[in-house]
Amino acid sequence: MKVKPTPLSDVHLLEPRVFQDQRGFFMESFNQANFCHELKLDVTFVQDNHSCSGQSVLRGLHYQIQQPQGKLVRVLAGAIFDVAVDIRRQSPTFGQWVGYTLSAQNFHQLWVPAGFAHGFLVLSEVAEVLYKATDYYAPDYERCILWNDSDLGIDWPLDGKVPILSEKDQAGHRLKDAEVYA
Template identity: 65%
Template sequence: MNIIPTPILDVLLIEPQIFQDDRGFFFESYNYQKFTDKLGITANFVQDNHSCSNKNVLRGLHYQIIQPQGKLIRTVVGTIFDVAVDLRKSSPTFGQWVGYELSTENKQQMWIPPGFAHGFLVLSETAEVIYKTTDYYTPQGDRTILWNDPDLAIDWPLKVPPILSAKDSNGQAFKSAEVYG
C-alpha cells in the first residue's frame, strides 16, 4: 500500500498493492490491521454505500453536523473528481480543499476523516462509487455547501454545467455553513 500525502494533513490518497496477471487483478481495498499500523486510521466503519451516477453529475458538498462521518472512497466503475473541504474551524487548513481523480484504472482511494464536506463530479459516462463511513447517516444532521461557492473556489474540471439535485443546487454558502469545532 502506498500513501500519498495531500496538502491537507489528515486527508490521504491511498494506492493499494495490485496483483495482476492475464486472469485479471486482485487487491485488498481494506485491511484493518494495515490501515491501523501503516496509516494510523483506527476508524470503525459502520456503513457501506454504493452510488451510480451519469456523466457530469455533481454530488455534494455534503457533510453531517450530527454524527460526522469519516469516509473511505473508491470508484469501482468509471472516473470521478473527488473533493474534500476542511470544515474543522480549529484546523490550520480550515476552508481549504483537495481534489483527486479516482478511477477504475488507478484504483486509488481517498480517506476523508470526520469534519470534512465531500463531493464528486462524474467524468466518465457513468461511475459507481463505493465508500465506507465511520458513522450512520442522520437525516436531521445532513448539510450541504454550495458546490461552486466563491470563497472555496473549487476548480472542478467542468466542460459543461453540472447535473445537480435540488438539494445540491440549494446548498448554503460556506460563510454561513455550520462547521465543526
C-alpha cells in the same frame, strides 16, 4: 498500500497493491488492521454506500454536524473527481480543499476524515462509487456546502459543462454561512 500525503494533513490518497496478469487483477481493497496502522487511526467502519451516477453528475459537498462520518472512497467503474474540504473552523487549513481523480483503472482511494465536506463529479459516462463510512447516515444532521462557493474556489474539471445537481445540492450554503465544526 502506499499512503500519499495531501496538502490537507488528515486527508490521504491511498494506492493499494494491485496484482494484474492476463486473467485480470486482484487487490485487497480494505484491511482494517493495515488501514488503521498505516494512517495511525483508531476508526471502525459501520456502513458501506454504493452509488451509480451519469456523466457530469456532481454530488456534494456533504457532511453531518452530528454523527460526522469519515469516508474511505473508491471507484468500482468509471472515474470521478473526488473533493474534500476542511470545514473545521479552528483548523489552520479551514476552507481549503483537495481533489483527485479516482477511477476503476487507477484503483486509488481517498480517506476523507470526519470534519471535512465531501463531494465528487463524474468524469466518465457512468461511475459507480463505493465508500465506507465511520458513522451511520443521519439525515437530520446532514448539511451541504455549495459546490461552486467562490470562497472555496474548487477547480472542478467541468470543461464548460453544467453539472447535474440534486435539489438538495442546489440549495447548499456558502461555507461562510454554513453550520460547521467548531
